Amino acid sequence: MMSKQMTGTREEWLAARRALLEEEKKLTRRSDELARRRQQLPWVRIDKDYQFETDAGSASLADLFQGRSQLLVYHFMFGPDYEAGCPSCSAIADGFEGFAIHLANHDVTLSAVSRAPLGKLQAYKRRMGWTFPWASSFGSDFNADFNIWFTETQQRSGDVEYNYRHEEAGGQLDQEDGPEALFAAMCRTDVPTYLSERPGMSAFALQDGVVYHSYSTYARGLDGLWGMYQWLDRAPKGRNETGVWWRRHDEYGEA
Structure with missing residues (x-):
């Protein structure tokens, strides 16, 4: 079912689109700058x-x-x-x-x-x-x-640094539903093994x-x-996500 969405004339759409384009251009320039900074990281x-x-x-x-x-x-x-x-x-x-x-x-x-x-x-x-x-x-x-x-022991003790930050001990290892449990089942393994x-x-x-x-x-x-x-x-x-699709x-x- 389609969600309720604002409609308008072609002229209204064009004005909104031009305003959005300016923001997209800013994002593109920002993305270009971040790419340059990636390349400037020390090897x-x-x-x-x-x-x-x-x-x-x-x-x-x-x-x-x-x-x-x-x-x-x-x-x-x-x-x-x-x-x-x-x-x-x-x-x-x-x-x-x-x-x-x-x-x-x-x-x-x-x-x-x-x-x-x-x-x-x-x-x-x-x-x-x-x-x-x-x-x-x-x-x-x-x-x-x-x-x-990471080993299960590392995950349960909080000895995990992922994405440049430390994770909370235990995390989602014991969950029985949610995305991680679904993905683990799709890989035919358990959640701790999947999340390792x-x-x-x-x-x-x-x-x-x-x-x-x-x-x-x-x-x-x-x-x-x-x-x-x-x-x-x-x-x-x-x-348009309400879960894993x-x-x-x-x-x-x-x-």
Whole structure:
């Protein structure tokens, strides 16, 4: 059912649209400035020897660049005890297929990284019809070091720093309903196990054989990468959400 919405003449619409355009231009200029500030962050040299498993075999972090000088990693929530990837991460990753090739031809490699063993990632990738690179960090410190994996003990004790702030001890670990419980069920695991993984993205540079970390963002910082929301924000009713409505793209017929 449509919500009650103000209507008007074309002239009234045009006047309101022109006023809104000025605000959109301010936001665009502000976004451009924030992008410049991201690029001005100091690079941090990475000396730890992280190891990954990929379709091409064992790989270092430098290998994930695939010969390019820039690497964007999406920290995809898919833990070793998940039976399927996170539905929200899956919705974001649906967009990777279209622009990964463009990034690759602009000196940027886009890769997902998850803690699940490579075999699980490959099977899920086939199910989803994806072709972008996806590396397993199983057995590596990579996810913990980039603050997107925490043990249940850490979560219950409050020893968690995610999105540059400390979380309250216990958090939502024992909830039996709500989005986290639904997502956990969709991954066929429990809430503490589901919440041990967190979403994020990190950017890296490779220069003179040395890998540097340049940027990471988490939580709502990923909104700009979630393509469907960019479209919904421009739809007549916006996001129009009263709960979790999205599914993996091959599950909508089951909803």
